[in-house]
Amino acid sequence: MSEVTQTFRPGLERVAAYRAGKPAPVGPDGRSIKLSSNENPYPPLPAVVARLAEVLPHSISRYPSIAAEELTGALAARFDVAADNIALGAGSVEVAAQLIHALTAPGDEVMFAWRSFEAYPILVRVAGAVPVEVPLDAEHRHDLPAMAAAITDRTRLVFVCNPNNPTGTVVTAAELEAFMALVPRDVLVVVDEAYVHFDRAAESPSGIDFFRRFPNIAVLHTFSKAYGLAGLRVGYAIAPTDVAEALRKVAIPFAVSRLAQEAAVASLAAEAELDARVEDMVAERARLTAALLAAGVPAVPSEANFVWLPVGDGAAGVAAALEERGISARAFAGEGVRVSIGDPTENDAVIGAAAAIAAAAT
Numbered sequence: 001m002s003e004v005t006q007t008f009r010p011g012l013e014r015v016a017a018y019r020a021g022k023p024a025p026v027g028p029d030g031r032s033i034k035l036s037s038n039e040n041p042y043p044p045l046p047a048v049v050a051r052l053a054e055v056l057p058h059s060i061s062r063y064p065s066i067a068a069e070e071l072t073g074a075l076a077a078r079f080d081v082a083a084d085n086i087a088l089g090a091g092s093v094e095v096a097a098q099l100i101h102a103l104t105a106p107g108d109e110v111m112f113a114w115r116s117f118e119a120y121p122i123l124v125r126v127a128g129a130v131p132v133e134v135p136l137d138a139e140h141r142h143d144l145p146a147m148a149a150a151i152t153d154r155t156r157l158v159f160v161c162n163p164n165n166p167t168g169t170v171v172t173a174a175e176l177e178a179f180m181a182l183v184p185r186d187v188l189v190v191v192d193e194a195y196v197h198f199d200r201a202a203e204s205p206s207g208i209d210f211f212r213r214f215p216n217i218a219v220l221h222t223f224s225k226a227y228g229l230a231g232l233r234v235g236y237a238i239a240p241t242d243v244a245e246a247l248r249k250v251a252i253p254f255a256v257s258r259l260a261q262e263a264a265v266a267s268l269a270a271e272a273e274l275d276a277r278v279e280d281m282v283a284e285r286a287r288l289t290a291a292l293l294a295a296g297v298p299a300v301p302s303e304a305n306f307v308w309l310p311v312g313d314g315a316a317g318v319a320a321a322l323e324e325r326g327i328s329a330r331a332f333a334g335e336g337v338r339v340s341i342g343d344p345t346e347n348d349a350v351i352g353a354a355a356a357i358a359a360a361a362t
């Protein structure tokens, strides 16, 4: 049979498919420790599992509710916003894609800091829009003045990833305020708060407060990180009503399963217990960071559930040293390695590798 060659949309040749965090290799002690995707190391709460078990028999053969009334209502109550301000997706990555599809025409620009969440440039190119990457500053933080200066007539959206993936750094409320004063009102600023629950910096902005004060702010949240539901795929935007309505138009119908909706509702009801786990992860982050620094590993103080090691050309060597011990982390060639916070024994394994990481880093 002769091979048929299809014609793909222009620009797709420049798109690399999203690269997920590697599974962990098996280490010398038979363990494999996956610290490459910023997941929650803990299983879902018993109340969430119980709810899933209860609804499972009724959740598979029927389509889920597209309006997701219960979850939308619970989120509206939680944040004191209107249900009309909420748009859901199969993970916040789908909502980010919705934002790009709803707001950009081919050739329009979408700005974000770089390095930041790897999906941004992929989603932007897939939509036919143009990614504009503004380098982080020397402290691995957003350079908001440079981002404001890079806005053009074609800029439609700006993602501010706070805390930033993979560096764990945050902007301050004062910096975001100064930035908003420079952003034209017809440019939507999306504060991606995937890791907001882990942020303990006193100066950090609350995206929701900014949403209440500015007509051109949307906030992205996910149930994948602090709430530990990465495998169920549910995230949302809190956005101006016209934006949220546009997101619902471009959303993939039925993308958020009934199981995901139910688990999210049950998680919101169990927020206090989830917060206690987040506190443990924040304490573990401090322990891991201090141990790495003490061993001479460059580690950037983080407000997220991962730590960035800016080891430059040592990235591949550091990742290899971890893999030898059955630990997978996320290496960015020539830049650094991101290590997610695991449970205490997993973090112990990373701390045990600190001397080897320091040796490979140089």
Ligand code: PMP
Residues within 6 Å of the ligand: 037, 038, 090, 091, 092, 093, 094, 117, 161, 165, 192, 194, 221, 222, 223, 224, 230, 233, 234, 235
């Ligand atoms: N935003 C940021 C900054 C992320 O790091 C991630 C996941 N790695 C997401 C959004 C998407 O997460 P999800 O689709 O699981 O909600």
